[in-house]
Amino acid sequence: MKTVFEYTRGMRPVTTTYCPGCTHGIAHRLVMEVLVEKGLLGDTIGVSPIGCSILSHDYMNVDMCESAHGRAPAVASGIRRALPNKTVFTYQGDGDLASIGAGEIIHAAHRGELFTTIFINNAIYGMTGGQMAPTTLIGQKSTTGVDGRKKEISGMPLRISELLATIDGAVFVERVALNTPANVRKAKKAIEKAFTVQQMGLGFGLVEVLSTCPTNWGLSPVDSMTWLEENMIPYYPLGNFRCPEEVK
Amino acid sequence: MEEKKLMKGNEAFAEAAIRGGCHLYFGYPITPQNEIPEYMSRELSKHGGSFVQAESELAAVNMAYGGALTGHNVFLSSSSPGIALMQEGISFMCSAEIPVVMLNISRGGPGVGGIQPGQADYRQATKGGGNGDYHVPVFAPASVQESVDLIYDAIPIAERYRNPVMILADGMLGQMMEPVTLPEHRAVRSEAELLAEKPWALNGHGDKRERMVIQSLHLKPEELEAHNMHLEEKYQSMRKELPKYQIKNCKDAEIVFVAFGTMSRIVNEAIDQLKTEGITAGLIRPITLWPFPEAAFDEIDPSTKVVISTELAIGQMMEDVKSAVAGRFPVELIYRTGGMVPTPMEVARRAKQILEAIR
């Protein structure tokens, strides 16, 4: 019989504690599949900052360290300077990366640090129970904005990929989504390229992954996918913002 | 090879860290320690190390954590407000058991304060400005030479306990020129030697072992309590193994001063001045501020009239002095603050007034 699907050895054989319909599991698997296929699993160090995915180190079969909220890019910079021949990545939420850690991600990109960031944009603070993130959409309800986000009070949602693409050191920037099988395949391709850029020493790479948070959005897993497609993608357009010639 | 030189404090401190084996340095400009990042930016790469000018002290301390969790030695320096920003990382590294050596060339506070020497970071350094049950050993040198020696020695101490270690030196020490004997370069360890010595360090599992995790989060309270008790055992060992102090004629002294760093140098001269006036005075100079060298206070002669905490801060160390004296002698305070440094004459005069009031 032909094997058409295998559980990647990049993931540890344990059950995750993520909520039903949360896309963290898919994103984890894509990153780990890429590392396995590139033969990098044994030479990789991951950084998991505070957020629902801090426990990703329970699931990902690579050496990992936790970091304080938002500081993963600084921690990864330190690791990469110490170990110039290893592969390093951060896996960060949108509260983590776009709010408390905005300074660290901008300056890691600005220095052209040789690591890869997987940026999970679920438009909300998951772990702390559904507060507004810088990425929360206009009108989207959160526990710190029960009537929905208002521009006059909180400004417009922050588009991180567009912002980072203006920084020279961020040589690979792409936004993907996990709402359909086709988009999941595209996401994997982008993640693969981002790691290639790191391997080739070309600069910093980031993949923004539009993700769901059914629990804090108050939607079913299926409705969450629809909500992502109808609300997030129009504001956060998918596609590549920067890609070096070498990996095109 | 050892080497004798006339050097500015800050440059000597950076050189001591390099000779001690620090491989990575992360820093952000702040007076009065700017010569340290400047020196590191020039010199560290010559020894195979890396220098990064961080975007903030917050980033610097987190870079230090990242660098050190690979087993490589990391050195950090800053001054008071910068050290305040680093508190998140200090608490985190204590929890994750990651060793680094950090130097505070302290200045007057609070807030931005000033840029002249101060010792008002005593409480921040010894009691911790970060959250949780943790401690950081704090060494307080009184000369450029002693700073160099303490920085060099702090590196294996941090490694042994897997905990950050701080050197608290004030701006005066950073800015002064003094002759120093620089220690010889520690042997460079290969990556394999480092990993053999530090089996906890992350380097990728190489498909040869289970993946390893360095963590600080313990969601189950019983696990966190057990972890904190494990840390507390280390702190208990530090309390036994680390206290260090110097004592000067406490035998028949009427006055015993307690002073560290720059202030202890001024007190030494004040003691000579008092002697010419027929008053005998001694000095306890804590070299570790945490653990505080309580045993030193058992050496005070029962005939002593008063113990005087002498500080460039408003009685911060006095709290520890009182606790060590434990009611055996009256404890008084002489201080200047905000970057003001007293003259030996001023200290002698105020000490005499205190003594006369007690007599």
Ligand SMILES: Cc1ncc(C[n+]2csc(CCOP(=O)(O)OP(=O)(O)O)c2C)c(N)n1
């Ligand atoms: C310094 C600090 N501030 C606040 C928190 C509380 N906190 C923990 S997780 C989190 C939000 C994480 O949200 P996000 O980064 O969007 O990740 P998600 O949980 O949605 O995956 C916050 C605010 C913290 N741990 N540390």
